[in-house]
Amino acid sequence: MSKELLSEVKALLDAKDPGQPEFQQAVMEVAESIAPVLERHPELKKAKIFERLIEPERIIQFRVPWVDDRGEIQVNRGFRIEMNSAIGPYKGGLRFHPSVNLSILKFLAFEQVFKNSLTTLPIGGGKGGADFDPKGKSDNEVMRFCQSFMSELQRHIGPDTDVPAGDIGVGGREIGYMFGMYKKIKNEFTGILTGKSLAWGGSLIRPEATGYGSVYFAENMLATKNETFKGKKCLVSGSGNVAQYTIEKLLDLGATPLTVSDSSGYIYDEAGIDREKLKFIMELKNIKRGRIKEYATKYKTAVFTPVDSTASFNPLWNHKAECAFPSATQNEINANDANNMVKNGVYVISEGANMPSTPDAVNIYLENKLLYGPGKAANAGGVAVSALEMSQNSMRLNWPSEEVDNRLKQIMKNIHDSSMTAAKEYGMEGNYVAGANIAGFLKVVNSMMDQGIV
Numbered sequence: 333m334s335k336e337l338l339s340e341v342k343a344l345l346d347a348k349d350p351g352q353p354e355f356q357q358a359v360m361e362v363a364e365s366i367a368p369v370l371e372r373h374p375e376l377k378k379a380k381i382f383e384r385l386i387e388p389e390r391i392i393q394f395r396v397p398w399v400d401d402r403g404e405i406q407v408n409r410g411f412r413i414e415m416n417s418a419i420g421p422y423k424g425g426l427r428f429h430p431s432v433n434l435s436i437l438k439f440l441a442f443e444q445v446f447k448n449s450l451t452t453l454p455i456g457g458g459k460g461g462a463d464f465d466p467k468g469k470s471d472n473e474v475m476r477f478c479q480s481f482m483s484e485l486q487r488h489i490g491p492d493t494d495v496p497a498g499d500i501g502v503g504g505r506e507i508g509y510m511f512g513m514y515k516k517i518k519n520e521f522t523g524i525l526t527g528k529s530l531a532w533g534g535s536l537i538r539p540e541a542t543g544y545g546s547v548y549f550a551e552n553m554l555a556t557k558n559e560t561f562k563g564k565k566c567l568v569s570g571s572g573n574v575a576q577y578t579i580e581k582l583l584d585l586g587a588t589p590l591t592v593s594d595s596s597g598y599i600y601d602e603a604g605i606d607r608e609k610l611k612f613i614m615e616l617k618n619i620k621r622g623r624i625k626e627y628a629t630k631y632k633t634a635v636f637t638p639v640d641s642t643a644s645f646n647p648l649w650n651h652k653a654e655c656a657f658p659s660a661t662q663n664e665i666n667a668n669d670a671n672n673m674v675k676n677g678v679y680v681i682s683e684g685a686n687m688p689s690t691p692d693a694v695n696i697y698l699e700n701k702l703l704y705g706p707g708k709a710a711n712a713g714g715v716a717v718s719a720l721e722m723s724q725n726s727m728r729l730n731w732p733s734e735e736v737d738n739r740l741k742q743i744m745k746n747i748h749d750s751s752m753t754a755a756k757e758y759g760m761e762g763n764y765v766a767g768a769n770i771a772g773f774l775k776v777v778n779s780m781m782d783q784g785i786v
């Protein structure tokens with residue numbers, strides 16, 4: 333049955349979604365995990381629930397024209413994938429990156445459905461963005477782009493319909509420009525975006541939530557072995573929002589982060605990244621918008637190594653450490669990198685990024701029985717606090733940071749425990765991938781069954 337289901341799904345994807353490798357990768361991973369569930373629940377298979385689940389409820393694609401600082405017209409492509417609204421309004425980030433295409437956004441939207449379900453909060457799944465590259469653009473160019481993007485997106489979103497947030501290339505600045513345009517067009521002040529600034533409807537702890545949550549998830553995995561982060565060496569990739577707050581929480585818990593990266597290469601700091609160095613990274617990346625190699629110019633204990641993304645392995649993952657926090661982008665860890673991590677003593681992996689490990693890398697983690705938290709469980713803290721931001725907006729209230737952080741901790745523990753329990757129930761103890769997929773899947777498909785064929 334399991335093999336039969338997998339070949340049916342693959343044939344369907346090849347027929348309907350050829351040329352969408354990332355989407356196919358994400359769907360096949362879930363199909364593999366939930367095959368035993370469909371076996372136990374023939375009524376779900378009969379209802380063609382998986383076929384319904386992989387078909388987005390709606391895809392919106394639109395033109396985003398804008399004028400650059402030289403007065404030249406630029407044209408980008410914008411998207412919103414409204415994947416599944418069985419348990420709440422569509423919710424998921426916007427990504428601005430030149431690599432953005434339908435396959436990448438559909439994979440992200442699909443993963444988001446399960447992730448949002450795992451949080452236990454009432455949010456459906458979506459994702460969107462544009463093939464726009466904010467790197468090297470002036471603030472005014474970014475503003476004009478965001479305004480043009482929102483002038484179309486505003487037709488499709490709303491506080492009870494679809495509530496986007498940030499992702500790669502979309503931080504506080506971009507959310508601000510988009511919110512301003514939405515408010516001007518609609519003449520209403522509502523929570524249609526999350527990740528807003530505190531002064532106008534944001535939530536405390538939202539910027540920190542994904543990174544903190546990924547560390548809390550790993551802390552829960554370590555606790556199953558009666559271990560803590562004290563003295564553990566950690567590899568972190570990326571140097572954006574998720575990486576920065578992963579490092580901050582690791583420092584809070586007594587670990588030593590050794591690496592950070594961006595798309596041009598990575599830093600290895602043998603003395604460890606401390607709070608002063610983290611402050612430097614935050615200023616460099618969030619204010620000056622500089623490149624990570626400048627870290628090695630400032631701190632002599634650090635070495636910068638350029639990385640070619642087409643090389644057979646990434647040297648960042650080839651250092652002695654106990655824990656790894658991939659926090660940059662999809663498929664950044666291949667089988668060679670996974671083998672290097674095992675060889676170097678890494679036994680905890682918590683994915684801040686979405687699908688950063690290739691299927692072969694994941695198999696190596698599972699074969700070696702590492703404590704492996706897949707992105708849709710480990711990085712769910714971001715969207716969870718986004719949902720708390722929506723609640724605060726609806727009530728027109730602001731919760732103190734301690735309250736939001738405590739809720740985040742509890743949500744990450746619940747996600748950890750429900751993934752662990754679901755894996756055990758289906759005979760795959762210790763496999764958080766299967767557990768997260770099954771737990772997320774059941775809640776969504778049971779809701780779809782309740783709501784009829786729509």
Ligand code: NDP
Nearest residue numbers: 499500501542570571572573574594595660661685686714
């Ligand atoms: P940011 O834009 O803040 O940072 C992204 C970081 O990753 C940058 O250092 C960037 O380097 C690097 N990066 C991006 N693309 C590539 C690439 N193709 N190759 C190498 N490095 C790359 O994004 P976030 O920190 O918000 O997002 C990081 C990951 O976390 C993504 O996978 C995102 O989907 C995921 N995530 C984010 C959430 C959030 O709340 N922000 C929530 C859940 C998941 P450079 O500056 O050179 O491009």
